[in-house]
Amino acid sequence: MGLFFNFSVCLFSALGSFLFGYDSGVIGSVVSKQFDQFQTFFHNPGPDIVGAIVSTFAGGCFFGAATAGSLATRIGRKRTIQIGALIAVLGCSLQTGARNVSYLIVGRLIAGFAIGCLSMVVPLYQSEISPPEIRGFLTGLTQFMISIGFLVANWVGYGCQFLRNDAQWRVPLAIQIFPAALLFLGMFILPYSPRWLVEQGRHDEALAVVQRLHGTEENTEFIKLEFAEMLEQIQYEREHYSTKFSDLWSTKPMLRRTLTGIAVQVCTQFTGINVSSYFQPTLYAALGLSGSKILMITGINGALGAIMTIIFIYFILDRVGRKPPLIFGAIGMSISLAVEAAINAKWGGVDSTNHPAQTAGVAFIIIFSALFFSCSFGPVSWVYQSEIFPMRIRAVGTAVCTCANWAANVLISQVSPIGMARLQYRFYILFVVTNIANALIVFFFFPETKGKSLEEMDAVFGDQVIPHALETKQVHNVTAEDEKSGGSDV
Template identity: 30%
Template sequence: MGFCDKSFALCLSGVLHGQYLLRDGASFAGVQAFAPFAKQFGSYNAAKKTYALSPSLASLMNSLALIGKFLGTILVGPLTERLGHKKTMLVTCITQLVGVVIQTTSRAPAQYTVGRIIIYTAVGLVENVVPTYQTEISPAPLRGFFVGALQLFLTFGSLLAGIVNNFMSKRTDDSGWIIATALQAAPAVLILIGLPFTPDSPRWLVGKDRSEDALKVLSNLRSKEEVANGLCEFEVQALREDGQVNMKKEPWMALFNKQNRRRTCIASVIMALQQLTGVTFSSSYGPTFYKQVGLGSMAFSYATINNAVSIVTAIIGMLALDAFGRRDVTFWGNWIQALFLCLIGGLGSKANRSQSDTDGMVASFILYAAALHATLGPAAYITAAEVGTAALREKTMAFATAINVVVGFVVVFTTPYLLSAPYANLGPKLGYIWGGCAAAGAVWVWFCMPELKGRNLEEIDQLFEAKIPARKFSSFQTTGMSHDLALFEHSNAKAVAAGLGDSTHLEKAETQGSKGDAKDEV
């Protein structure tokens, strides 16, 4: 595809929103281990002669924040449908900033937790509005790259949080945790600066009967050659022809009717798997885990290395998901996660663990997270965002994210009890639980996850309407204008000009476009 510099910048401005995702989770994972923070919000442990958050308080402060994320997932559908993605992003930024102010002025666990709930409301909003926005604005051959970039910025935000936490943890006063917490406002400020340059989704505009505005947006997003060859007019007409049946937004209950329940199930299961393979365990309890297994002096350093390696693999995932497909990458990624998670359990559960066993356990933890961020992590967001119909895309994503929140709540709430004494005290053996879930996830991918690589959103509707098994999605031949649009998107500008540029479909698009404009005037 011949993306112009302007269109690339516009899409990238949307990708920047990915820095929000779990930004607070990554920060709090380290902040809760700060000695001044523990003194301010925790209690004195006479046996260890230090201040610490009790397992029950740590569980509540980590898990209750997910109430906000759940609220965000409920609000995002109606907000996006009514206001569009751009204005919903504005609401998200304001919500984030309010939460940061409440947290940084906290002197009690309850106030700090309220701030986290508000920030996670922003997380719930952005975790839905960004993938659906990028899914609708990106051409099919690059959709995995752009939506998958969300995982890259998530990991990049975690790396920044880890670096800041590493430096701030050395401070002996409250300024350390306050500064680390306040930096959560930085992504919101960056996004507010880039928001005026971010276009509305062309599909949302067509759904609002604003085809001319959609055409203007596409003219800015496509290369000069593609604009000159009529691709934008063709794309708008394809949206009007193939999306006219599904363009009107449907109620929540439509997610579970005969036509949509398969899509809803796919989106929900893959978002649940992302949590069940331990993503929250890695992001929220990384430093705590290292301390628990006797690596307290290196806890923040290992967490930073973990995030740095994951950034590299997230970039690999951005390319791999479009090159090799969502299905294969996710399938093998789950098996790799299962392997390293079970190695964590096996090496860490030895009664007399040697230094090589400890090193192997740390390496396994880093490699597990690396595999997650290259495969299932981005694939979950991509699949959940692209699998829904135009009439239910925001609600499908929102419902799947709500499932993600509920499962994540269970994971975050139970982890302190599973990890530490005097409760289950599984420690590294917790890896067996997440590893088993990863293996089960691989089996589900093989039988149920469809391959949507390279398909435009209108083609995906045809695939599900055909009611074919998941394994046959990649070989199914679509028809109509959505198929021709896919050929446009997969061809370079010269091929478009020489081939489809004079096709009857293009002539039909121009003719019907004129009729549509005349009808609008009437």
Template identity: 35%
Template sequence: MKQFGNVYLIAGISIIGGGLFGFDISSMSAIIAGKSYLCYFNQGDVPCTGPEANVQGGITASMAGGSWLASLFSGILSDRFGRKKAIMTGAVIWVIGCIIVSAAQDIPMLIVGRVINGFCVGICSAQVPVYISEVAPPTKRGRLVGAQQWAITWGIMIMFYISYGCSFISGPAAFRIPWALQMIPAIILFVGMIFLPESPRWLASKDRWEECEQVLVLTHGHGDPNSPWVAREFQEIKEWLDVERQSKAISYFTLFTPRYINRTHIGLFTQIWSQLTGMNVMMYYITYVFTMAGLTGNNLLVSSSIQYVINVVMTIPALIWIDRIGRRPTLLVGSSLMATWLIINAALLGGLGKRVPNGVDGIKEAKIQVTGPASKAVIACSYLFVASYAPTWGPVSWIYPPELFPNQLRGKAVAFTTSGNWAFNFALGYFVPPAFETITWKTYIVFAVFCVAMTVHVYFMFPETAGKPLEEVTEMFEDPNGIKWIGTPAWRTKNYYSTAIRMEHGEGIEKKLSHDYSPERNETVQPEKMA
């Protein structure tokens, strides 16, 4: 069967797995404020008020709960059967979940379906970045892996407008139709993956060297078996795999050994911090926020949808420049800006907001309301928050973890770090509705503090990985003098994008791309100085 080697096509198909997560986000955010949903799943004595706040949090968080569990097992599935088959398995699971969700007769059935959907999202969110990072060349790796976040934003926006259109349908069809339509991209993902190659690094780990070389020729050599870049990549994979196999057996416990614990903590916190930015507030529960800003009815849904458009558009700069700019500056700027908008929103709601004991328009989670210029400012800061997250923590949280680990450990490592994303996604999905109901505007302060903390953490602990082949990132973490968990201080690491560009064009192919050390001076020597 013919396989396609264009790395942009490979990424374009595989990131549909990320788009499924986006579909789920907005299918909930657009539907939970709809009359059909509120009436059908009503729990209170008052008709059409929907589930209780903690139950709604549980419904929303159930998908993340399934994702957490599946992301942990996805590493084992991916390492045993391959990256492709793991992603295709996720697509099949998604279709099953969508059938159950769209046919849900009550809240328990809805939760079961969303947990099954979560199994798919857990597998795909963990293994799609691994697959793309192992196929992509260093100079394109950031934008291609980051495209998963772009797919998520497209999924959010498309599904929101589908749900908005269906909101004019009367009865349960208003939410059953959009939930059923979610299975279409999963079918496209399954069929598309059939025509894509397997990860060359996974093939190498199974000693399928001929297939590994063929994939490198197809994807990196543009069909030229004599490409010097392919020869270098193939040799480097071979050398590093030999080194890795001399170590002890690879398992999840390996992540916590002195050699890897630093990388594990960085990868895990990349995913945890991406959730603690507060983006969940803006995605899942934006209708609550804008209700507090005085918007109702169609104005509420249309204004909420603008942030999804912003999310799509503002992710594009990251796809274009993330490899040139690097990971560290992107994360630092993003967290600083988000902290600013969160603090302003807290000040506006806390200082100028009027308390509404029974909730604005009967929505229990919206117990503060602002009007006039303050209302416009809350909406503006919400948009600016999304515009700050979209090109920074959104894509980098998927790009960064797969770059930190060696080949044999990457599948399990990214599965574990992604499980941190889903554990906190679950916790926050459950936490936010009761938080809005009880501590109201102080919810923003909580997330602002997290954004300040992550800025400090990134500066001191997160090294730069842009432009480095995956096999050479290890050298930043392993001091040649034998102190395995220290390596190069994060703030001294550099972006080697320009050097990688020259090497991909055959210039200086014999030179070592990654940094080296001068033992006498105990400092980093940049590749440009290694002629």
């Protein structure tokens, strides 16, 4: 079935990422002043309550991601996605039926647990079923669907602001139930990760999945070598290494993998993207904009972000690699935020009537997120963390990195309403500095992983122990002793 089937599986599983983007995007509209029915129903919640509503979701995500690592190892990537989707149905239903702030926060906590689980396991699943030459594109579909989720959320928010009853905020929250239910049901017909099947000793099933995902009449030799490399590496790891949590830092190469995986996610949060994502209407209001125009601009920004993401992952990411876009994006975001701070300092404020300044301010918010973030940390962070760990510890390592993402997310989403209210334009300067730091961290410490199979990452990080079949062009690359205890049977 080949590439189209592989693409379809990755795209459908990315419904979990759509939920991530939709929930993150819709809450910015729901808690905004434009949703007056929400403000009335919840008695005009202050910045601390709004911060709690937003950050509780991220807190749930942290624990969901932590739990998913163990689940994905024990029951598989596919079943873990289904569990996450089912919990999402529950959490989103509770949000939709909320009767008070506590009810809403509990719903967001449960939904956050589900999204945290999905945010960890979906890119892991995509990475393990993708051929190395287009893994950036297929795993990058995670960020594309996050962008689509934001896009849909923004336009739903724009449309629902005109409703004059509780449906104004209940309908946007209810919509997310449907993709969660679809993901749960649809995953029944999608394949297991072939690498997880090998780990379970189900070699025939694994080979059949690889052939469905990557096989054509022209590449039978590649399939043979790819599966041999997968089989030999996983069996060697199983025979010679443990799968303890402490393996994440037990050797220098493993410690480097763990630190770079955590760093790419923490750096992603410290770009400032979630200040823009969660509180975008507030940023536009600070420029003097008001009314329905705010949510319309938010929707346009979401559309541009989705377009730039798909262009980047399809045409650029697998050609130029991971490091150059991260450095380019960090520098671009730093410049954009510096200009934004200057505009807000001189011409900002809710009473501003300087239309050219407002236009420029809006433009640089869009350039920051739709251009520089969508072509750097947005997609690359999910690709990078999912491809750097060896199979024996991949799910746990990916979970730790995703937990780092959500821990930083909680911090930023909780303090941002207070920071924007008290520091105003100066709040941008914080992220000017952190983006400069991001560029330096990537330049000096991140290895390039472009074009390598998941089994070949040991050579990238300096802990290779056996030759790779795709390099040697032969299927037996372990010693005779090793073959007796679990070598290749291809």
